Amino acid sequence: MPDYQAILQDIHSRNLAEKSDGQVASYIPGLAQVSPDQFGIHLRTASGEDFSMGDSETQFSIQSISKVLLLAMVASTEGDEIWERVGVEASGDPFNSLVQLEYEKGIPRNPFINAGALVICDILLGLYDDPESDFLNFVRQISGIPDVRYDQSVAESEREVAFQNLAMLNLMKGFGNIHHEVDAVIRFYCAACSISMSCHGLTHAFALFMNHGKLDSGEEILTINKAKRINALMQTCGFYDESGEFSFCVGLPGKSGVGGGIAAVNPGRYSVVAWSPRLNAKGNSAAGLRALRRLTDLTGNSIF
Numbered sequence: 323m324p325d326y327q328a329i330l331q332d333i334h335s336r337n338l339a340e341k342s343d344g345q346v347a348s349y350i351p352g353l354a355q356v357s358p359d360q361f362g363i364h365l366r367t368a369s370g371e372d373f374s375m376g377d378s379e380t381q382f383s384i385q386s387i388s389k390v391l392l393l394a395m396v397a398s399t400e401g402d403e404i405w406e407r408v409g410v411e412a413s414g415d416p417f418n419s420l421v422q423l424e425y426e427k428g429i430p431r432n433p434f435i436n437a438g439a440l441v442i443c444d445i446l447l448g449l450y451d452d453p454e455s456d457f458l459n460f461v462r463q464i465s466g467i468p469d470v471r472y473d474q475s476v477a478e479s480e481r482e483v484a485f486q487n488l489a490m491l492n493l494m495k496g497f498g499n500i501h502h503e504v505d506a507v508i509r510f511y512c513a514a515c516s517i518s519m520s521c522h523g524l525t526h527a528f529a530l531f532m533n534h535g536k537l538d539s540g541e542e543i544l545t546i547n548k549a550k551r552i553n554a555l556m557q558t559c560g561f562y563d564e565s566g567e568f569s570f571c572v573g574l575p576g577k578s579g580v581g582g583g584i585a586a587v588n589p590g591r592y593s594v595v596a597w598s599p600r601l602n603a604k605g606n607s608a609a610g611l612r613a614l615r616r617l618t619d620l621t622g623n624s625i626f
């Protein structure tokens with residue numbers, strides 16, 4: 323096994339030496355006050371060993387990383403019919419883009435752009451009486467962390483400025499691909515994005531995808547084929563119009579969020595989460611991307 327602690331130490335000290343670039347997401351007011359130069363990284367191996375550096379226990383807003391957990395919850399009970407309402411192709415467009423939705427008749431390209439995650443939320447609204455509390459319980463179950471919570475002030479502040487997401491929802495509803503009230507879907511989506519977790523906590527949740535769909539206890543949440551598909555979507559769509567770059571530089575399935583987190587997995591080996599709030603122009607953590615690139619460079623191992 324590589325000396326992961328030494329590698330994380332190297333990543334951390336190189337990060338301190340670099341000048342900080344990028345901006346904290348400010349379009350959601352609740353995210354704008356985060357102190358920008360924090361940096362944490364945590365790696366959990368398949369055998370349950372934990373390694374960390376920096377602010378790895380600090381809670382941050384997981385934002386779009388939640389889209390993987392929402393998809394996992396739907397996939398845990400549903401079959402291939404979900405792929406009639408959301409595609410599996412990279413969009414090559416920003417996460418909040420509307421342009422493809424009209425000429426593709428309200429079917430989002432994939433479940434990790436905002437439009438796709440909104441459809442996944444709509445599906446969950448049809449499956450559960452109280453999806454907000456059931457989703458939280460799902461995240462608690464897969465992470466093994468009983469006090470995971472929504473950050474209501476972040477959720478509320480996103481709802482107040484959710485004009486583009488509401489535009490997507492209305493367009494998709496016009497095409498018949500949203501079955502519930504637009505207000506109910508946006509409420510659930512903003513809550514899901516507002517979950518606060520640390521790098522350490524998120525590596526436990528993402529162990530599911532490292533572990534081919536099983537929890538540490540051996541319980542199967544996703545079949546091996548469903549876990550494969552979610553990892554494939556992270557690989558091709560996890561970073562929007564920077565997915566090719568992430569694949570090229572890092573070579574792991576992963577997912578970013580505008581809170582500055584990036585979760586990634588090396589199936590059968592480890593789950594890893596890097597967090598640093600300054601984002602590059604594509605909405606992905608600038609220091610987080612560098613950290614994960616170094617991780618696979620220094621270990622000489624990726625999925626390729």
Ligand code: DON
Binds near residue numbers: 417
């Ligand atoms: O819908 C939004 O804009 C946010 N709640 C999530 C966007 C996001 O995290 C994009 N990721 N890099």
